[in-house]
């Protein structure tokens with residue numbers, strides 16, 4: 501069993517690095533934490549970075565998860581290799597570019613690009629976004645899946661994710677106590693389906709709803725409240741069509757042995773208890 505601790509960062513290719521940087525700072529409210537030729541790093545919490553935009557193909561999207569020890573990383577590499585995944589061990593230069601001690605890269609059964617990383621950097625500086633979006637940190641990703649049963653089995657049987665709830669056949673899965681750090685949603689091709697940042701409260705959700713609309717960006721879902729995690733949410737569109745989410749009040753699961761995953765409808769009422777309907781392909785039948 502591959503023991504993952506948490507989701508760490510996303511890496512997104514872009515054909516317009518300056519535009520993506522402008523959006524990340526001025527709309528999303530992230531803080532620039534570093535630059536390399538052709539890449540900009542953003543922080544949203546105490547970690548060195550939780551998002552990196554780099555010059556490249558917008559379909560080149562990677563999600564990274566932290567693993568506990570070098571032994572665990574090597575065992576994970578061997579496990580993935582034995583299952584037929586091509587495993588790449590990060591070079592020193594690649595590790596340096598990711599601010600991690602070591603990593604392996606591979607594709608999950610869907611073809612999503614995944615990295616398991618060892619000792620990602622924490623910065624000594626608190627996060628201060630220039631736009632007051634109320635962000636408290638990067639929290640979860642939605643990944644695309646064209647076979648939810650197969651991909652749930654990968655994350656819960658090869659790795660240590662546990663299903664907290666399902667919306668239809670789409671599993672919301674936790675790695676620690678947070679209701680979900682990874683969710684899978686039906687889509688025909690691999691990629692990151694959405695990127696979530698937590699914000700402090702309802703005021704931040706509502707304030708961002710007006711802010712995003714005023715900037716003439718597309719709100720794709722919300723404001724609303726998820727009946728699964730009980731989080732209030734807002735989804736909107738970012739560079740290259742990426743969906744970003746703010747949410748607040750995500751449930752934590754502390755009664756681990758007693759928790760039973762619940763079943764929700766794959767319909768607007770399964771996604772929102774305030775009556776909002778999603779305009780997001782992967783959330784629609």
Ligand SMILES: [Fe+2]
Pocket residue numbers: 640642694696745
């Ligand atoms: Fe989400």
